[in-house]
Amino acid sequence: MLRIRRIFDDVLPANRETLEQVKVILRDRFSEISEEEIEQLGEKLRNPFKQRFRPILFVAKTLRSRVKGFAMLLHEPEIGFCFLDWIATASGRTGGGLGGALYDRVRREAVDLGAGELFFECLPDDAEKCPDEALLKENRARLRFYERYGARPIVNTGYELPVNPGDSCMPHLVYDALDAVKPLRRAFARKVVRAILERKYSGYCPAEYVEKVVASFREDPVALREFRYIKPQAVKTTVNDRSIEQIALIVNDRHQIHHVHERGYVESPVRVRSILAELDKSGLFARLKPRAFADKNIHAVHDTDFVSYLKHASEDVPEGKSLYPYVFPVRNKTRPPREPSVLSGYYCIDTFTPINRNAYPAARRGVDCALTAAREILDGRRVAYALVRPPGHHAERRAFGGFCYFNNNAIAAQYLCAYGKVAILDIDYHHGNGQQDIFYRRPDVLTVSIHGHPRFAYPYFTGFEDERGEGEGEGFNLNLPRPENLDGERYRKTLGKALHRIEEFSPQFLVVALGLDTAKGDPTGTWSLMAKDFEENGRLIGTLGLPTLVVQEGGYRTRTLGQNARNFFRGLVQGHMKAVGNRQESKVRLHGVVFRYELQPQDPERIRRLTEITGFFSTAEVEVAVELVNERLAKGVQSGYHFVMAEHYGRLAGYACYGPVACTVSSYDLYWIAVHPDYQGKGLGRRILKETERLIRESSGSRVYVETSQRVQYASTRAFYENCGYRQETVLADFYAPGDGKVVYCKALT
């Protein structure tokens, strides 16, 4: 069985491995692509918009994680089109079932993005244009395949003009109108063609060539080739919508055994059933079986003696009986009592969470579900949901309570944090004291909780605003207690604060402890959130655009549980897709950056580290960068080198070096601009450049010059300058090396 999955970046180890397999197929199937370009695949995904196209990679994987095929789509959001860069299968067949599934997925994505049309290149299927017999056969099969969707080559234009004399077998530009039958307008087509030639083939197509090809689009609408292989009425224009990225759903299949029949025990099996009934209808989810994980994952957040106590106490309780704690160690916490019925008070925080025969096995299975969901996230899934009970967020390192035994969300967060920073957002009505306790002294897991104020809400003794974390963890716990009455609108204000803190923390993963007891009418809460509020909250959380693991916590009004859960996820997915779709530099704001202009003695070393870590400069270039700093330190302003140092809480996040050009009245050179990888994609480069321009203007400078290489590797640099208003003035051909010219950009300051 194959599944098609989108790969968003190369940060996760699983994604890196997938990308390596994609590269193998690329090398194998497209011999004309340079190794340099192949190696940049990960970088492209991580920094969308570097080439002014947002790359979207889909891979078709077997269950054993072998990549069988992939498709790379480039989205251009400003003009509004998609370009299918590559589609390939390991076997080499694109027209078969796998190629078809990938192409369906690509079309679906293009429609979801609101890009009305899809373009791609296809080699010619005419014998006179393609002398290679085998290749010709392949090209024919391919164009026949696309014709089934109505996609055909654009004709009567100069798109197939050779770039260099002697070029043969030039590709057609193929147009797919997707789900609409609409003509291709000339003005639009010209923009599209310009974008493709200037960006995708930057450095290959000279400017005159681009102008010539763009101007060759004369007809309006632009004509497509007649159908050659199939009858027009056999065209399938509907876009397949079954391939939408689904949320992984892992349900605790042993939750039903945990059923406490005492009156008023609202944490009951019907909760899961009523949520499932609604989720199943939505089509948003793919059900997965929980897998078994070792106890060591639990021991990573809970004390060993506590875990073994729960296990044994649960086994020792007679069938059908419940053990409730009734004495608690206010004094003498260090001496566990012998008597089993008394011991439960040593490990529990309240009198209403019993231990019974099934508490341990049910809770243990819940942990497996949360970890299975975490594993899915590490595998590259963007949203996974562990629908579990008993819940977990009140379980502390060495205490259970509040219907909770093991802290599922904390165990999953601990599992994920081996791969990057994690933020836990607890949106249950009750304070998430469990994960607060577990991560209180740690800076790598941020815990945030929005809850009813402890002066009236369980667990009463924690959840105050001044609990901010301790030691290394100080500042990494945020409690947002709220008053007894709260509606959706006021809730969202608080949620906004929580999300702001999470953005600042910039984690790799988000864990949401999803309590639905904030809903109107919940028997354990006092707030009044409605169905639409859950959708809106989901959307806001989704806009973080983070891989998100949702773990079920509380929520007891069974009549609305399902609808609220479904709405939450609908919003979450929409917000998420939008965030990932719109991720532009300006979207991710970086707060707390300060500029300074005077150098300090430790700056040469800091600049060395910074320029090295970008991985962008050669050893010789790094030396030059350091030399300029030393020069400035030694000679001051006389050196002619000026600096803009951008610091983020004392850390050097980026810098620029510039100076007046000798023998000119008011021209300046920008010598260096570099941004630490941790701060890339956040608009910092642009801000440093703006600050530099401001200083140059202040010194009566009027023109800024900057030079860069023509190589593919520098496409992002060139795009950066162009986006900042720099115009290409000239290209000194073969300047750095044969085929590697120097591009000179200039911006006139007004």
Ligand SMILES: [Zn+2]
């Ligand atoms: Zn709750």
